[in-house]
Amino acid sequence: MGGVRSRASIIHWYLEEIEASYEFITLDMQSGEHLKPDFLEINPMGKVPAIVDGEFKLSESGTILLYVAEKYGKMPDYLEKKAEIFQWVLFANATLGPGIFIEASREKETPRLLTPLNKIFDTQSYLMGE
Ligand SMILES: N[C@@H](CCC(=O)N[C@@H](CS)C(=O)NCC(=O)O)C(=O)O
Structure with missing residues (x-):
């Protein structure tokens, strides 16, 4: 919903x-x-x-x-791999979202968060997996 x-x-x-x-x-x-x-x-x-x-x-x-x-059986079995998935989901929810949506912090946080993300996507298409 x-x-x-x-x-x-x-x-x-x-x-x-x-x-x-x-x-x-x-x-x-x-x-x-x-x-x-x-x-x-x-x-x-x-x-x-x-x-x-x-x-x-x-x-x-x-x-x-x-x-x-x-x-739906999409989670890996390994704890460490699962934890990386938790990390990116929580990053999106708790760090990236507030960083770019909250007006007071947007100007400072947007480049700070998107620059390393863009760097990752320079060499791979997804944060994890294929
Ligand atoms: N951390 C929550 C945030 C949920 C949230 O703020 N949803 C907004 C829509 S994107 C909402 O329901 N706003 C209505 C309201 O606050 O009255 C999540 O990721 O689901």
């Missing part, structure tokens, strides 16, 4: 990428659908994205990605 222009598109993209079967529910966030009791039952924080998988409810985009990856 998510709004049209929200972090839910990250989950939407990943579900498409791995060809999972899912139903995407678009909430009308302009009218505050994400703050209504039905959605607050799923995520009491009133934030998207959130998923419902059977009886199981989960929110936080990074956590949902990791859950879906594990569920």
Whole structure:
């Protein structure tokens, strides 16, 4: 579940990428659908994205990605490789996102974070794997 222009598109993209079967529910966030009791039952924080998988409810985009990856057998077996995946997902959520979206830090943080990222992408197409 998510709004049209929200972090839910990250989950939407990943579900498409791995060809999972899912139903995407678009909430009308302009009218505050994400703050209504039905959605607050799923995520009491009133934030998207959130998923419902059977009886199981989960929110936080990074956590949902990791859950879906594990569920669909996309996670490596090695602890160290898994930890690197956690590292990049948390980097995106906790460091890159706030760094470039929070106006007060944007000017300083954007080049600081994107320069090393661009350097990595000079020599490889993905942060990890093929
Ligand atoms: N850390 C959360 C952030 C969730 C978040 O802030 N979602 C925004 C949309 S991108 C939201 O629901 N905003 C509505 C609001 O705050 O009322 C995640 O990655 O899922």
